[in-house]
Amino acid sequence: MVNEEDHIRIQCLFPGLQIQEAYKQADTIDRVLEKELSYAFDEQFGYLTSCPTNTGTGLRASVMMHLPALTITKQMNRIVTIISRLGMVVRGIYGEGSEALGNVYQVSNQTTLGKTEEDIIADLQSIAEQIIQKEREARNALLKHSANTLEDRLYRSLGTLSYARIMTTEEAAKCLSDVRLGIDMGLIEDVDETILNECMVFMQPGFLQQYAGTTLNTSERDLFRAKLLRERLQKGEKTKTKGENSYDV
Numbered sequence: 001m002v003n004e005e006d007h008i009r010i011q012c013l014f015p016g017l018q019i020q021e022a023y024k025q026a027d028t029i030d031r032v033l034e035k036e037l038s039y040a041f042d043e044q045f046g047y048l049t050s051c052p053t054n055t056g057t058g059l060r061a062s063v064m065m066h067l068p069a070l071t072i073t074k075q076m077n078r079i080v081t082i083i084s085r086l087g088m089v090v091r092g093i094y095g096e097g098s099e100a101l102g103n104v105y106q107v108s109n110q111t112t113l114g115k116t117e118e119d120i121i122a123d124l125q126s127i128a129e130q131i132i133q134k135e136r137e138a139r140n141a142l143l144k145h146s147a148n149t150l151e152d153r154l155y156r157s158l159g160t161l162s163y164a165r166i167m168t169t170e171e172a173a174k175c176l177s178d179v180r181l182g183i184d185m186g187l188i189e190d191v192d193e194t195i196l197n198e199c200m201v202f203m204q205p206g207f208l209q210q211y212a213g214t215t216l217n218t219s220e221r222d223l224f225r226a227k228l229l230r231e232r233l234q235k236g237e238k239t240k241t242k243g244e245n246s247y248d249v
Helices: 019-034 068-072 076-085 117-163 169-184 193-202 205-212 218-235
Strands: 062-066 088-091 104-109 238-241 244-247
Touching: 019 117, 062 117, 062 169, 068 076, 068 117, 068 169, 076 088, 076 117, 088 117, 104 117, 117 169, 117 218, 169 193, 169 218, 193 205, 193 218, 205 218
Parallel strands: none
Antiparallel strands: 062 104, 088 104, 238 244
């Protein structure tokens, strides 16, 4: 991105917890650009970015994490407080100022000054792995102590996605998060996980209007969102033939 928050921003996205791989690619691009461009750099402070909070390494490393069990068990506030003390920050799905739509959180380094790029990445990797472990423990606890209640919640969300005629962005995100949790825990077996990933994109107001080819007001978007989600989930249902699973997509 050019002339956004800073003059140049190199952004690399990788699936899964591949922080090192994303950094290596960004670093390669940076070295190519640096041969032709003169960066504002100070020996004491590092890169002099337009936004003062990025001064230093200029590196903002982050991971997107789906943490429904920690949210359901109301542990996220405590985890956010602990993470902030370690120099990290937890934001919503769209970064600063956004909500954790669909229980998806963005965890990233808060400071870029006083640490090397390698230190920042190592710290984030360690914290992400600890959060993942906590999420797994919360999921196991839900299964052990509230299995029936949990399964009821997940299938109610699946039913809402499959049959609702009006659906807000928030409700769609919550239901998609529940169904994704059900798939991950092996409680829901007849929905294609890739379809859920598509639905997380399809449900957004901007995409709905682009897909519809016209401007939609709030009520029209809620109707169109419900219709689109119903159609996508029907196409993503598994069909079983001769003892094998296949996808009708």
